[in-house]
Amino acid sequence: MTGTVALNGEVRRLEELRLGDFLQSFFFGAGFFETFLIEEGAPRFLERHLTRLQASLTAHEGSVRAPPAQALTPNAVRESLRQCLAADAGLGPRFTGVGKLVAGDGHLLLTFRPLPPHHEASLREGLALEHLEERGYRRGDPLARHKSVSYLRQYAHLGRGTVFANELGELCEAPNGNLFFLLDDALVTPPVEAPCLPGIIRAVLLEERRWTDKPIEERTVRREHVEHAHGCILTNSVSLALPIPRLFGRALPHSAELARSVRALVEARARLEA
Amino acid sequence: MTGTVALNGEVRRLEELRLGDFLQSFFFGAGFFETFLIEEGAPRFLERHLTRLQASLTAHEGSVRAPPAQALTPNAVRESLRQCLAADAGLGPRFTGVGKLVAGDGHLLLTFRPLPPHHEASLREGLALEHLEERGYRRGDPLARHKSVSYLRQYAHLGRGTVFANELGELCEAPNGNLFFLLDDALVTPPVEAPCLPGIIRAVLLEERRWTDKPIEERTVRREHVEHAHGCILTNSVSLALPIPRLFGRALPHSAELARSVRALVEARARLEA
Numbered sequence: 421m422t423g424t425v426a427l428n429g430e431v432r433r434l435e436e437l438r439l440g441d442f443l444q445s446f447f448f449g450a451g452f453f454e455t456f457l458i459e460e461g462a463p464r465f466l467e468r469h470l471t472r473l474q475a476s477l478t479a480h481e482g483s484v485r486a487p488p489a490q491a492l493t494p495n496a497v498r499e500s501l502r503q504c505l506a507a508d509a510g511l512g513p514r515f516t517g518v519g520k521l522v523a524g525d526g527h528l529l530l531t532f533r534p535l536p537p538h539h540e541a542s543l544r545e546g547l548a549l550e551h552l553e554e555r556g557y558r559r560g561d562p563l564a565r566h567k568s569v570s571y572l573r574q575y576a577h578l579g580r581g582t583v584f585a586n587e588l589g590e591l592c593e594a595p596n597g598n599l600f601f602l603l604d605d606a607l608v609t610p611p612v613e614a615p616c617l618p619g620i621i622r623a624v625l626l627e628e629r630r631w632t633d634k635p636i637e638e639r640t641v642r643r644e645h646v647e648h649a650h651g652c653i654l655t656n657s658v659s660l661a662l663p664i665p666r667l668f669g670r671a672l673p674h675s676a677e678l679a680r681s682v683r684a685l686v687e688a689r690a691r692l693e694a
Numbered sequence: 695m696t697g698t699v700a701l702n703g704e705v706r707r708l709e710e711l712r713l714g715d716f717l718q719s720f721f722f723g724a725g726f727f728e729t730f731l732i733e734e735g736a737p738r739f740l741e742r743h744l745t746r747l748q749a750s751l752t753a754h755e756g757s758v759r760a761p762p763a764q765a766l767t768p769n770a771v772r773e774s775l776r777q778c779l780a781a782d783a784g785l786g787p788r789f790t791g792v793g794k795l796v797a798g799d800g801h802l803l804l805t806f807r808p809l810p811p812h813h814e815a816s817l818r819e820g821l822a823l824e825h826l827e828e829r830g831y832r833r834g835d836p837l838a839r840h841k842s843v844s845y846l847r848q849y850a851h852l853g854r855g856t857v858f859a860n861e862l863g864e865l866c867e868a869p870n871g872n873l874f875f876l877l878d879d880a881l882v883t884p885p886v887e888a889p890c891l892p893g894i895i896r897a898v899l900l901e902e903r904r905w906t907d908k909p910i911e912e913r914t915v916r917r918e919h920v921e922h923a924h925g926c927i928l929t930n931s932v933s934l935a936l937p938i939p940r941l942f943g944r945a946l947p948h949s950a951e952l953a954r955s956v957r958a959l960v961e962a963r964a965r966l967e968a
Binding site: 421434435437438439440441442443445446447448449450453480482483484520522555556557558559560561562563568569570571572573575576578586587 | 695708709711712713714715716717719720721722723724727754756757758794796829830831832833834835836837842843844845846847849850852860861
């Protein structure tokens with residue numbers, strides 16, 4: 421992570437921030453976060469990220485202390501992002517990387533990091549998903565639709581090729597993104613009730629409604645449904661669409677093409693909303 | 695919270711601690727905590743708390759950075775506790791209150807706070823539990839047996855009179871403690887697989903095996919089983935045993951006597967282990 425951050429719109433250095441000003445988040449995981457792509461200085465889908473963040477804060481008014489309302493507007497975040505990039509020669513106004521917002525303890529903290537190492541290679545090669553974790557997710561869990569800093573369940577499974585399933589054996593999501601499966605008749609993703617995070621890229625795809633000749637749909641997905649899948653992608657705000665070349669021991673040769681095509685579609689949408 | 699803390703055994707001021715040294719806990723809830731009672735300068739059940747903390751760290755070696763091993767011994771924690779009490783006139787060597795340990799980011803942080811306001815009155819009056827929350831807990835969830843700082847689910851329900859149940863309708867725990875129900879034939883508490891936290895006071899009671907003429911047992915408890923309960927208590931390391939005067943709309947007149955009696959039993963055990 422880089423040392424330049426913004427706190428409630430003000431440019432600061434990370435090393436100036438005191439733990440004591442973030443105790444509810446630190447002790448109790450009482451905060452929410454958003455991770456978003458920044459390309460050439462421009463944050464992607466910022467309005468959508470802030471709408472989701474606000475929805476989580478509103479749903480937890482009694483337990484998570486929201487930042488000042490004026491810090492949560494797209495214009496305020498764009499302006500503090502611009503000031504951070506200008507203030508730090510290591511970032512610069514045409515910075516490409518990852519932005520992160522954390523809301524809690526009455527603060528909005530904006531931080532930056534470079535793209536993951538080997539980002540381009542990982543977009544090509546993707547990630548095999550071989551491990552089904554079916555002991556923790558609960559269908560309809562209201563908390564799972566919020567991206568909270570109570571994130572240990574997901575964090576502990578990062579990089580392990582995990583797919584989370586619920587008590588009914590329905591597939592939910594990966595620790596770092598939503599899943600879309602290319603089936604005979606549609607490109608499908610589990611419903612939010614599975615549960616899964618209502619991902620930003622997921623929503624963009626569902627709004628598109630079609631991929632080539634197939635509908636894009638929310639649908640309950642069980643393991644047996646994906647035994648004849650033609651492809652699979654993982655979507656999140658940094659990778660946009662990551663190919664899944666292997667799923668539970670089966671090769672999915674069409675995932676790479678699916679990921680490329682979906683990424684182009686999402687990038688076009690991002691430019692429209694910029 | 696008081697301003698004097700210990701970090702890896704060294705006395706510090708809370709305001710000196712930097713957020714940047716606790717980023718895995720802050721961003722991802724990747725840490726574990728223990729809350730324990732301090733009476734007249736003596737920490738209660740410290741060995742048991744440290745054993746549980748170590749078990750959680752061992753189970754998450756790949757994702758949570760443990761403190762130095764030498765900071766996690768009972769002697770080391772007793773010594774840093776002693777130094778903190780001596781260093782802060784507001785605490786003093788005969789401090790009675792609550793200690794908290796947080797392990798994560800390669801650190802062990804020890805903090806202090808006074809007993810909750812109206813502590814004695816709340817031990818007498820207890821807490822009505824009227825709300826059954828049955829949408830989030832999952833039977834056998836391996837993460838639920840660890841007291842992690844990914845604590846938002848519990849934190850959001852504090853003070854709301856909530857009992858969590860799993861997908862099979864089995865009662866699990868309250869957000870701030872384990873539950874024991876006085877039934878016709880036994881004093882029973884849900885099994886860890888329900889899931890519930892393997893609470894320290896819960897373990898002390900299960901080791902006792904008997905309360906008056908009744909066995910103390912782990913047993914699956916459904917809502918219909920408690921419709922004829924005679925009493926109920928909530929156990930945790932600060933209150934030891936809190937009476938539940940009302941449970942799902944029914945008065946439980948024997949809860950107060952049960953809580954008093956259990957508290958005396960736990961206090962005797964605490965003195966033996968001091």
